[in-house]
Structures are given as structure tokens and as C-alpha cells.
Amino acid sequence: MNTVTQTGRQETAAPAIELRGISKAFGPVQANKDISIRVMPGTIHGIIGENGAGKSTLMSILYGFYKADAGEIFINGNLTPIPDSQTAIRAGIGMVFQHFKLVQNFTVLENVILGAEDGALLRPSLSKARGTLKRLAEEYELNVDPDALIEDLSVGHQQRVEILKALYREADILILDEPTGVLTPAEADHLFRILENLKREGKTIILITHKLREIMHITDTVSVMRRGEMTATVKTAETSPEKLAELMVGRKVLLRVDKKPAAPGANVLEVENLRVVDEDGVERLKGISLNVRAGEILGIAGVAGNGQSQLLEVLGGVAHGTGSIRIKGQEIDLTGKHSDAQSRRARGIAHVPEDRQREGLIMDFTAWENSVFGYHHDPAYQKNKFLMDNAAIQNETEGKMERFDVRPPDPNLPAKSFSGGNQQKIVLAREIERNPDLLLIGQPTRGVDIGAIEFIHQQIIELRDAGKAILLVSVELEEILSMSDRIAVMFDGKIMGERLPQETDEKELGLLMAGVNGEVA
Amino acid sequence: MERMPKWADVVLIPLISLLIAFILSGLVIIAIGEDPVAAVQMMVKGAVGSTYGWGYTLYYATNFMFTGLAVAVAFHASMFNIGGEGQATLGGLGVAVVCLALPWPHWAIALPVAVLGSALFGALWAAIPAYLQAKRGSHIVITTIMFNFIGASLLNYLLVNVMRPVGSMDPATAKFSEGTHLPTLHDILAVFGIPFSKAAPANISFIIAVLACFGVWLLIWRTRLGYELRAYGKSEPGAVYAGISPVKIIMVSMLISGGLAGMMAVNNVMGEAERLVMNSVEGAGFIGIAVALMGRSHPFGVFLAAILFGFLYQGGAELALWTSIPRELIVVIQALVILFTGALDNMVRVPLEKLFLTLRKEDV
Numbered sequence: 001m002n003t004v005t006q007t008g009r010q011e012t013a014a015p016a017i018e019l020r021g022i023s024k025a026f027g028p029v030q031a032n033k034d035i036s037i038r039v040m041p042g043t044i045h046g047i048i049g050e051n052g053a054g055k056s057t058l059m060s061i062l063y064g065f066y067k068a069d070a071g072e073i074f075i076n077g078n079l080t081p082i083p084d085s086q087t088a089i090r091a092g093i094g095m096v097f098q099h100f101k102l103v104q105n106f107t108v109l110e111n112v113i114l115g116a117e118d119g120a121l122l123r124p125s126l127s128k129a130r131g132t133l134k135r136l137a138e139e140y141e142l143n144v145d146p147d148a149l150i151e152d153l154s155v156g157h158q159q160r161v162e163i164l165k166a167l168y169r170e171a172d173i174l175i176l177d178e179p180t181g182v183l184t185p186a187e188a189d190h191l192f193r194i195l196e197n198l199k200r201e202g203k204t205i206i207l208i209t210h211k212l213r214e215i216m217h218i219t220d221t222v223s224v225m226r227r228g229e230m231t232a233t234v235k236t237a238e239t240s241p242e243k244l245a246e247l248m249v250g251r252k253v254l255l256r257v258d259k260k261p262a263a264p265g266a267n268v269l270e271v272e273n274l275r276v277v278d279e280d281g282v283e284r285l286k287g288i289s290l291n292v293r294a295g296e297i298l299g300i301a302g303v304a305g306n307g308q309s310q311l312l313e314v315l316g317g318v319a320h321g322t323g324s325i326r327i328k329g330q331e332i333d334l335t336g337k338h339s340d341a342q343s344r345r346a347r348g349i350a351h352v353p354e355d356r357q358r359e360g361l362i363m364d365f366t367a368w369e370n371s372v373f374g375y376h377h378d379p380a381y382q383k384n385k386f387l388m389d390n391a392a393i394q395n396e397t398e399g400k401m402e403r404f405d406v407r408p409p410d411p412n413l414p415a416k417s418f419s420g421g422n423q424q425k426i427v428l429a430r431e432i433e434r435n436p437d438l439l440l441i442g443q444p445t446r447g448v449d450i451g452a453i454e455f456i457h458q459q460i461i462e463l464r465d466a467g468k469a470i471l472l473v474s475v476e477l478e479e480i481l482s483m484s485d486r487i488a489v490m491f492d493g494k495i496m497g498e499r500l501p502q503e504t505d506e507k508e509l510g511l512l513m514a515g516v517n518g519e520v521a
Numbered sequence: 522m523e524r525m526p527k528w529a530d531v532v533l534i535p536l537i538s539l540l541i542a543f544i545l546s547g548l549v550i551i552a553i554g555e556d557p558v559a560a561v562q563m564m565v566k567g568a569v570g571s572t573y574g575w576g577y578t579l580y581y582a583t584n585f586m587f588t589g590l591a592v593a594v595a596f597h598a599s600m601f602n603i604g605g606e607g608q609a610t611l612g613g614l615g616v617a618v619v620c621l622a623l624p625w626p627h628w629a630i631a632l633p634v635a636v637l638g639s640a641l642f643g644a645l646w647a648a649i650p651a652y653l654q655a656k657r658g659s660h661i662v663i664t665t666i667m668f669n670f671i672g673a674s675l676l677n678y679l680l681v682n683v684m685r686p687v688g689s690m691d692p693a694t695a696k697f698s699e700g701t702h703l704p705t706l707h708d709i710l711a712v713f714g715i716p717f718s719k720a721a722p723a724n725i726s727f728i729i730a731v732l733a734c735f736g737v738w739l740l741i742w743r744t745r746l747g748y749e750l751r752a753y754g755k756s757e758p759g760a761v762y763a764g765i766s767p768v769k770i771i772m773v774s775m776l777i778s779g780g781l782a783g784m785m786a787v788n789n790v791m792g793e794a795e796r797l798v799m800n801s802v803e804g805a806g807f808i809g810i811a812v813a814l815m816g817r818s819h820p821f822g823v824f825l826a827a828i829l830f831g832f833l834y835q836g837g838a839e840l841a842l843w844t845s846i847p848r849e850l851i852v853v854i855q856a857l858v859i860l861f862t863g864a865l866d867n868m869v870r871v872p873l874e875k876l877f878l879t880l881r882k883e884d885v
Contacts, residue, residue, distance in 0.1 A: 344764075
């Protein structure tokens with residue numbers, strides 16, 4: 001291990017957590033390699049790294065989900081083997097998972113005491129928890145209505161319940177796994193205030209994230225992981241985002257997107273009064289109107305679940321809606337025989353879906369089978385009336401994989417054996433090389449490592465510069481701000497407003513994303 | 522990254538599973554006080570020790586190939602068609618209607634029409650559950666099971682009240698005419714001068730079944746329909762994203778599946794019984810599920826598994842005939858084979874994968 005700066009030497013207290021030489025392998029994959037780390041009490045310690053760098057494995061070992069192959073765990077200076085999560089909780093460790101583990105139709109109070117009841121009867125536990133919750137709410141700004149049902153709470157509030165659960169179990173060490181992924185900027189700021197309060201009360205916090213901005217904003221110390229190894233532990237004040245990115249990826253990375261000003265042409269996509277009602281009868285799009293011009297990227301900002309997915313789906317022919325969609329002035333069939341995804345492709349709409357593993361790729365199919373997915377009706381891929389021309393498809397795929405730098409460049413590997421970034425490149429190669437008039441692209445870099453993000457952004461910009469219209473949906477505000485030529489913000493199935501990226505900032509967009517509009521709407 | 526070589530997945534795992542099933546069967550035979558070695562000898566001799574034995578083994582295998590392919594095709598579209606029994610029953614009705622409708626001059630003319638008739642009736646019987654699944658979301662497993670019973674009852678009614686020849690006490694159709702009698706393997710092989718048992722029921726349907734295996738392979742891995750079918754089977758949201766209609770795939774895959782199950786009737790009704798009787802399918806529809814599971818839904822795997830089950834059927838019948846081992850025990854052996862090759866797949870797979878991983882590590 002290559003520790004740049006060993007922190008906390010001057011402090012006399014024992015580290016709240018110390019890991020020594022932790023190793024863990026899954027089959028031939030070494031997820032954690034000889035990892036040592038010291039987290040001092042009363043600090044916020046960030047762990048940053050790309051997907052698959054081993055952050056989650058390390059935390060799962062600390063929380064007793066996995067057993068390390070080698071290494072020792074010290075809690076407050078004492079050697080503490082953690083065989084299961086019960087032991088971790090007794091040792092004062094609390095974990096807030098990325099995907100909450102709450103019972104949806106229980107109240108906040110019931111969720112808090114679940115698994116920590118004092119006896120067979122619930123009433124004494126519930127009233128004790130009510131008191132504790134009240135105290136915690138005052139101390140840490142953790143206000144939640146104890147009698148509200150989880151399903152009625154916003155995501156930000158649900159996360160608070162998770163934190164309350166950990167504190168109720170008297171956790172002194174709190175681990176948060178990608179906590180801001182689902183939050184609005186305002187909610188994230190509130191979370192950071194809570195974390196500051198917790199720190200002031202002497203709690204130790206470990207924050208796992210891939211967002212450099214958060215690390216710089218809130219942590220005291222940061223550890224960087226790469227390919228299962230801890231490459232550095234540094235004081236946050238003594239580092240910079242560029243330096244951290246380089247440590248994560250192992251080479252210099254361009255964090256800003258390099259692009260010329262847009263030269264927009266005529267309207268390619270015109271949407272008027274688009275409405276979508278989902279299977280449960282809930283109106284998810286409430287009259288959307290927007291346009292995208294040739295040679296321009298329209299970015300759709302918004303907290304996940306405010307209708308962006310439905311917008312992409314209905315444009316891509318995956319879902320049905322009412323209203324009007326025109327491509328190059330031509331009306332598109334929204335409900336009839338030609339409202340499916342095949343027909344949309346025929347009209348020059350390419351679609352990189354938000355969830356490539358669920359929709360964009362068949363994970364068990366090979367790369368070459370996936371490289372024509374959705375375009376498999378193209379006569380170029382048919383040998384005759386009955387058979388597909390598999391050899392021709394394989395040939396074409398080899399070229400695509402080379403041009404889009406897919407690694408390994410083997411068309412016969414199943415999609416599931418590629419990394420997230422390479423899977424996304426397979427989808428992008430398929431959609432972009434069809435030379436569409438309009439590219440719909442959702443969460444282009446979700447689950448993609450930093451090195452591939454750069455490449456993917458370049459490809460999108462190149463397509464824009466070739467005079468194509470691009471509709472970009474992303475929950476990463478940074479990505480929206482750096483990629484878009486125009487930004488529309490969605491909230492609750494409506495467009496809250498449009499801004500130009502050079503005339504707005506995260507704060508203003510954040511307010512729009514939360515449904516607050518300064519202007520008269 | 523592959524966990525283990527492909528040959529281990531498709532050859533080694535079924536073989537090991539089979540071995541475990543046979544060892545356990547041997548223990549059961551010992552437990553009831555019989556000699557397992559003698560039993561195995563008896564089974565092998567009975568099933569493949571003579572052309573007569575082969576004739577029966579291949580006859581059963583033909584049935585299982587059709588029903589196994591039926592289940593396999595549906596599996597690729599993630600449809601679990603357990604209605605092979607009913608579809609094959611109705612396929613029998615199709616064959617009977619064709620054979621009794623006209624005074625056929627020669628089997629070569631009757632056969633293609635009978636194949637079409639059986640496939641059409643089988644497909645129709647699968648079409649109703651398929652429609653209910655595609656349009657109404659009624660689970661295909663439930664509806665196909667129900668249609669097995671409905672099919673049996675329908676046939677019962679037709680045989681007793683409609684198709685039974687006047688004066689006959691037997692709930693069966695009249696004998697099919699001479700012009701519909703299919704050539705047996707004895708007749709076919711005689712052309713090449715190869716002697717084969719005259720009494721065994723294996724007939725030209727076996728060749729149709731082998732062709733069907735090849736046809737299904739082409740369909741699944743070489744055609745656009747097969748591509749769409751597999752895509753839908755792996756991921757419905759993915760299929761919708763690609764513009765593949767789930768309704769179309771459910772309907773088409775079930776129609777093909779039902780058609781294949783129905784075609785079994787060419788073998789047992791037209792080729793063997795030469796008239797339609799009650800319960801002519803005798804459980805082959807259900808064996809098809811085991812055959813498809815064991816064959817990994819691959820047509821070649823189905824071919825091999827069908828022959829294995831044909832062997833078990835014929836060998837088991839011999840065993841029941843010549844020893845005091847009861848017929849029920851044969852069912853136990855078949856059940857063990859199904860259990861280990863189908864349901865308990867991971868019991869062999871997981872340790873084997875680990876073994877290959879450690880072997881590979883040592884290589885590195």
C-alpha cells in the first residue's frame with residue numbers, strides 16, 4: 001500500500017475504526033487487497049473509488065456481511081472480529097444502505113424499533129422510541145413524523161429514518177453508502193448538515209461516494225480505492241478534485257467537458273402537451289411541451305422519478321401517451337399500430353435507455369447479438385427470407401467495438417461479462433452508428449467509470465457537432481450543466497422552467513428541481 | 522468470465538447428475554431386496570439389447586422428442602408450457618380427423634396432411650392459454666394445466682358420443698384405413714438391407730422428430746423470430762425497448778410449442794395404435810418437461826435426453842415384466858433422474874464450478 005499522508009498521528013485517541021491488512025477474493029477476483037485504514041473518532045472520512053474498486057466489499061466486511069480472507073478489525077483500539085451484522089451493531093456500527101431497507105407500510109416508529117424491540121409487547125418499545133426520536137430530532141435536525149407511513153415519505157425523509165434506526169441502536173460509527181444518489185441538492189445539503197451535527201456530537205462517519213464534489217465539501221480525510229487496493233489516504237484540505245480523480249483512475253482525467261458552442265439548426269423534435277398515465281392510473285407526465293433543434297443538446301434535469309423516465313419511454317416508443325410529437329415536422333403515431341419502438345427507430349429516433357441492463361441489453365446475449373438489438377429487422381442483417389446473417393453481424397460488431405474502444409473487443413462474449421462502461425459503449429455504438437436524427441439518452445454515465453465517462457461524453461458531443469438533436473436525461477446535475485446547450489428542469493411530471501447553462505447554477509436548478517419557481521409560472 | 526468450460530456445463534454436469542440418480546436407484550433396489558446389477562443388465566438388454574428393444578426405445582424417444590421440443594421452445598420465450606399432455610391429446614384428435622376423413626390411397630400423401638392436422642390441433646389447444654396470458658395475464662402454468670384436463674374430458678366425450686363406431690363398446694375411433702399405415706423402421710431399414718424387428722412400433726415419425734430437432738435449432742438460433750423469442754425470454758422490458766411485441770412472442774412461441782406437442786400424435790396414434798383411444802398420450806407430455814430440463818432446452822440435448830428416457834421407459838417395462846421389481850419402482854428411478862438432472866442442477870454445478878476455479882488458479 002502506498003499511503004501518501006498518514007493522518008491522525010498527532011491525536012492520542014485510538015482510531016474509531018482500524019482495518020489492518022484486509023483481503024477478500026471472490027473466486028479469481030481480488031475485491032480487496034491488503035487494505036489498511038485508520039478512521040479517527042469524530043471525523044468524517046470519505047472513501048472514494050470507481051465502480052468495482054472494492055468500496056462496498058470493504059464496508060460489507062466491516063458490517064459483517066462478508067468474512068475477510070485475511071486481516072483484522074479494531075474498534076476503538078480493541079481487536080473485534082465481526083462475523084455478522086448483529087456483532088457490528090453491538091460494536092456501535094450503523095449502516096445506511098444505498099437502497100433503503102424499510103418496511104413500506106410500517107410507520108417510522110415501527111421501522112425504527114424493528115429488530116430492536118425490548119420484549120414481546122410492542123407498546124413499551126414504541127413509547128420509548130418515541131421519546132428517543134424526539135430527542136434525536138432536536139439534537140441533529142433529524143425531524144420526521146414518527147407516525148407517518150414510510151410509503152408516504154419523500155426519499156430524503158426515508159433516508160433520515162435509516163439514520164435514526166442506526167442512532168436508535170446507539171451507533172457511534174455511521175457508514176453511508178452513496179447517500180446522495182437519490183437526493184435533490186437541497187436534500188443533500190440538509191443531509192450534510194445532519195452529518196456535521198453528528199460529527200460535532202463525537203460520532204464517526206464513513207461516507208462512500210463517487211462524487212468528488214461531496215468529498216471536497218464535507219469530509220476531513222479521504223481514502224482512494226482503485227482495483228481493490230487503497231491507493232492513498234489524504235487530508236481533504238490538502239488535495240484537489242483533479243488529484244483525487246487521477247488517484248482513482250490511475251491517469252490524468254479531463255473533468256470538464258471540452259466543447260464548442262452549439263450551432264443549432266431547425267427543430268428536429270417538437271413535443272406538445274404530452275401526457276402519460278401509468279399502469280396504476282397515476283399521471284406521470286402532465287402536459288410536457290419542449291423542442292430540440294438539430295446540433296443541440298437539451299438536458300433534462302430533475303430528481304429521479306419526476307417523469308423523466310416516462311418522457312424518454314414515450315418518445316422511444318416503449319410507453320404510450322397522448323398529445324403530439326413531431327419529428328422534423330412530421331406527426332408521430334402515439335397510440336396506434338405504429339407507436340412501437342421499431343417504428344420510432346424507422347423515423348430516425350435512437351434511444352439509449354436509462355437502465356441498460358434491464359432494457360438496453362440482453363445480458364445473456366453476446367455482444368454481437370446485442371449490437372443489432374432493436375435494429376434486427378434491417379435487411380442488411382438477413383441472409384434470406386428466413387435466416388439472419390450472423391456472420392455479417394459479427395463482422396460489423398468487430399468494427400463497432402474497435403471504433404468505440406470496447407474492451408475486451410470480443411463479439412462473442414456475453415454482455416454481462418463486460419464492465420458497466422463497456423456495456424454502455426456497446427449500446428452507444430449501436431445507437432450512434434445508425435446515424436439517427438434524434439438521440440434520446442438517459443443516464444449516459446450511470447455506473448460507468450471515470451475513464452469511460454470522458455469517452456462517452458465526447459461521442460455525444462461529436463454527434464451533436466454532426467448536426468443531430470440530442471435529448472439528455474440525467475440525475476447528475478454536473479453532467480447536465482457541462483453537457484447541455486439548454487436545460488429544462490422537470491418536477492412532478494411538468495417542466496418547471498428552461499435555463500441556459502451559462503446563465504444558471506446548481507442552486508437555481510436545485511430549487512426548480514424541488515418544485516420552487518422564482519418566476520410566476 | 523466463464524466459470525467453467527462449456528463442455529463441462531453441457532456434458533459433465535448431466536452425466537454426473539445421471540450417475541448420482543442411478544446410484545441412488547441402485548440403493549433403492551437393494552433396499553427392496555433385489556439385485557441392482559441384475560436389474561441394470563435386464564434394463565440394458567431389454568431396451569437396447571435387440572432391435573426389438575431398440576424399436577420400443579426409439580418409439581418412446583420419438584414421443585419425448587416432440588413433447589421435449591415443445592417445452593424447450595416455450596422455455597426460450599420464458600413460457601412454462603406444462604400443457605404438452607393436453608396438446609398431444611388434441612393432436613391425436615387432429616390425426617384421427619385427417620385419417621378418417623378420406624380413404625387415403627397411400628401413406629406418403631396421408632402423412633403430411635396428418636402432420637399438419639396434429640400440429641394445427643395442438644397449436645389451437647395452446648392458443649387459448651397463450652391468448653389468456655398475452656391479453657389477460659392469466660398465468661400460463663395454471664391455464665395449461667387446466668387445459669390438460671379439459672382436453673382429456675373433451676376427447677372422452679368425443680370418443681364416447683361422437684367418434685365411436687356404431688355397435689362398438691370400446692371408447693375409441695374405428696381403425697384407420699390401410700392407406701394411412703406408416704412404414705415402421707423395419708420397413709425403412711429393409712430398403713437398405715438392414716434387418717430390424719418387425720414387431721417394434723418405431724416408425725417413420727422418428728425421422729420426422731429428428732428433423733423437428735434440427736428445425737427447432739434453426740428457428741431458435743438462426744432466425745429473426747428465434748432471436749426475438751430468446752430476447753423476450755431473457756428480458757421483457759428489453760424486448761419492449763427493442764420494439765418486440767410481447768403479445769406476438771407469447772402467441773407465436775406457444776403456437777409452435779403446442780404444434781410440436783401435437784405432432785407427437787403422428788407417432789403414437791397414426792404410427793402405432795392406428796386408431797384414437799382414450800389416454801393415448803400416457804404421460805409423455807409431462808416427461809417432455811423433464812426431457813427439456815435435462816436437455817438444457819437445446820434441441821440436441823432434447824434429442825439425447827429423449828433417447829435416455831426412451832431407454833428408461835422400455836428398460837423399465839422389461840424390468841416389470843421379468844422380475845419381481847414392481848412397475849412403481851421404474852417410476853421412482855425416472856423421478857430420481859428428473860430430480861437430479863432437472864431440479865437439483867445446482868447441487869452438482871456449484872461444487873464443480875469451485876473445482877474448476879481452483880484448478881484454474883493453480884494453472885496461473
